[in-house]
Amino acid sequence: MDHSGYNEIADLALRKTGQAFRSNHRYLVEARLASILRRENFSTLEELANCLQARPNSVLEVEVASALTGKDTQFFGDRKTISHIVSFLATRAESSRTSGRKLRVLCAGGGTGQEAYSLVIEALENAPQLFEDALLEITSVDICKASTLRARAGQYGHYEIQTGLSAQRMLKYFSRSDNSWQAGNMLRQKVDFSVCNLMTGLPELGLFDVVLCRNVMPSMVRPIAIDVAGQLLDILQPWGQLVLGQEEMLPQSVTGFIPSRDVRNALAPASAKAASKPPQESVA
Amino acid sequence: MKNCLIVDDSRVVRKVAGRIIRDLQFDVTEAGDGAEALEICRETMPDAVLLDWNMPVMNGMDFLRALRREDDGHKPVVVFCSTENDADHISEAIRTGANDFIMKPFDSNIIESKFTEVGLI
Numbered sequence: 001m002d003h004s005g006y007n008e009i010a011d012l013a014l015r016k017t018g019q020a021f022r023s024n025h026r027y028l029v030e031a032r033l034a035s036i037l038r039r040e041n042f043s044t045l046e047e048l049a050n051c052l053q054a055r056p057n058s059v060l061e062v063e064v065a066s067a068l069t070g071k072d073t074q075f076f077g078d079r080k081t082i083s084h085i086v087s088f089l090a091t092r093a094e095s096s097r098t099s100g101r102k103l104r105v106l107c108a109g110g111g112t113g114q115e116a117y118s119l120v121i122e123a124l125e126n127a128p129q130l131f132e133d134a135l136l137e138i139t140s141v142d143i144c145k146a147s148t149l150r151a152r153a154g155q156y157g158h159y160e161i162q163t164g165l166s167a168q169r170m171l172k173y174f175s176r177s178d179n180s181w182q183a184g185n186m187l188r189q190k191v192d193f194s195v196c197n198l199m200t201g202l203p204e205l206g207l208f209d210v211v212l213c214r215n216v217m218p219s220m221v222r223p224i225a226i227d228v229a230g231q232l233l234d235i236l237q238p239w240g241q242l243v244l245g246q247e248e249m250l251p252q253s254v255t256g257f258i259p260s261r262d263v264r265n266a267l268a269p270a271s272a273k274a275a276s277k278p279p280q281e282s283v284a
Numbered sequence: 285m286k287n288c289l290i291v292d293d294s295r296v297v298r299k300v301a302g303r304i305i306r307d308l309q310f311d312v313t314e315a316g317d318g319a320e321a322l323e324i325c326r327e328t329m330p331d332a333v334l335l336d337w338n339m340p341v342m343n344g345m346d347f348l349r350a351l352r353r354e355d356d357g358h359k360p361v362v363v364f365c366s367t368e369n370d371a372d373h374i375s376e377a378i379r380t381g382a383n384d385f386i387m388k389p390f391d392s393n394i395i396e397s398k399f400t401e402v403g404l405i
Contacts, residue, residue, distance in 0.1 A: 074397075158387060163397045167374050167385035176371050 005046030016065035018224030066144035075164030109216035110140030113151025141196035154183030215245035318342030337366035
């Protein structure tokens with residue numbers, strides 16, 4: 001079998017998204033590109049690779065690279081963590097209000113929006129005060145334009161709507177439109193979705209109290225993952241929390257984080273301890 | 285091991301669902317309609333019921349009402365599993381005492397997710 005087409009596509013993923021696909025990942029690449037292959041009438045990866053080669057830097061190239069990133073398609077994918085994050089935000093609410101700051105959450109690699117909407121649902125049910133005066137701001141960014149548009153539209157299919165959501169929550173927050181389920185304004189107004197490639201740098205988004213970056217870095221090659229972790233550290237408040245996926249660890253050479261005491265699976269900036277302690281001289 | 289009663293008039297659906305639910309470490313019993321299911325419940329109350337809506341003899345809604353009137357009939361966790369999947373049908377099922385609702389067609393992810401949602405696993 002000729003692997004040159006596969007190799008070219010794997011190389012494109014590495015250049016554009018920092019993801020490493022090994023030679024035995026062909027099935028994964030084919031699965032993630034299936035809808036593009038179908039739409040463009042390509043019967044093999046090689047045909048797609050030839051087309052990409054003929055038109056470097058095309059829109060299709062970006063689309064292929066972003067389709068190759070993994071997508072978390074579950075609501076409440078890690079429900080205990082979602083609940084811990086909302087409890088943590090509730091504990092920060094007062095100091096945020098007092099200092100006139102918003103409480104800010106970033107879902108980095110937020111895909112089709114289930115993670116962000118799960119946070120909204122959890123907060124609506126357990127800490128509705130977070131939405132008073134629009135205190136809580138949730139931003140979700142993803143490399144994939146198609147995912148971002150779908151997240152913003154808040155439309156979910158038969159299988160997506162039934163993984164992670166009870167029927168009660170489905171009926172409360174979504175309504176049926178034809179064959180899909182549409183998130184209501186109660187959810188959609190509370191999240192801002194935009195396209196962003198973590199590898200080429202985060203835009204000016206400001207500082208965040210919580211950054212979720214679940215199951216994004218493990219598929220990246222080490223130098224890129226290290227770079228992304230550094231960028232995420234830069235956008236965390238001193239008391240901020242970086243939430244990774246279950247069982248996920250940062251590359252060993254990443255410094256600047258310590259395990260969080262507040263949120264499960266989370267890391268906190270190493271300087272947080274010093275920052276949260278009142279300076280001795282002001283006490284005396 | 286927990287026990288799940290699958291109530292559906294389609295043998296194929298019972299077989300497919302049965303396979304998935306056994307994999308989730310449940311003992312599985314089957315019934316082809318609501319009346320048969322009620323007999324089984326009167327003998328041994330299951331921990332969970334996966335329940336179709338449209339069936340001959342006794343449909344899913346009538347079974348659910350009858351079950352909830354039985355002694356210990358409040359105990360089983362009932363998950364509807366039906367092609368009647370518009371919002372009205374789903375909320376009617378929940379109001380009548382179903383714990384959750386699966387819209388057909390289903391796969392193992394959906395069953396596992398819903399069983400987790402209602403605390404069965």
